[in-house]
Amino acid sequence: MYRGGSGAIRSELVSELSWGACLLGVLIFVAPPLLAAETPDGSDAARGQQVFAQNCATCHGNEGSGGFGPKLAPISARKDHRPVTDIIKEPSANMPPLFPASLSERDVEDVATYLQTLK
Numbered sequence: 001m002y003r004g005g006s007g008a009i010r011s012e013l014v015s016e017l018s019w020g021a022c023l024l025g026v027l028i029f030v031a032p033p034l035l036a037a038e039t040p041d042g043s044d045a046a047r048g049q050q051v052f053a054q055n056c057a058t059c060h061g062n063e064g065s066g067g068f069g070p071k072l073a074p075i076s077a078r079k080d081h082r083p084v085t086d087i088i089k090e091p092s093a094n095m096p097p098l099f100p101a102s103l104s105e106r107d108v109e110d111v112a113t114y115l116q117t118l119k
């Protein structure tokens with residue numbers, strides 16, 4: 001009687017432990033993508049800075065200080081992320097359409113995220 005009871009308690013404990021381990025396993029697999037998505041779309045400003053240096057700085061100057069193209073710093077005061085990606089994808093006549101020939105979807109997202117960081 002008593003033994004049966006403690007056995008039942010033990011197996012309940014074991015099943016709770018394995019449930020806990022299972023939950024932990026799920027968290028380990030699910031958490032990293034959630035953390036990486038800190039920006040709304042998971043884009044990466046540091047990578048965007050490289051995209052900018054390689055594709056945009058010739059016209060817009062280092063760190064968006066301006067040149068042949070308009071000064072882009074601080075574009076966040078005027079335009080949000082989405083309007084900026086729209087401009088990059090479908091620029092007006094004076095700016096070359098670099099997407100999709102030279103820039104991937106991710107390049108566009110990352111460079112727009114970078115532009116939002118310019119002060």
Ligand code: HEC
Pocket residue numbers: 051052055056057058059060068069070071072075084087088092093094095096098103111112
């Ligand atoms: C060949 C030169 C050139 C290159 C390269 C270029 N741009 Fe431009 N860009 C321009 C010009 C010129 C304008 C202004 C267009 C207009 O007013 O009609 C402009 C406008 C813009 C605007 C709108 C600015 C505002 O104040 O609304 C953004 C944003 C922009 N460019 C981002 C970029 C990004 C990001 C890249 C690189 C992926 C890039 N441009 C590459 C010449 C360039």
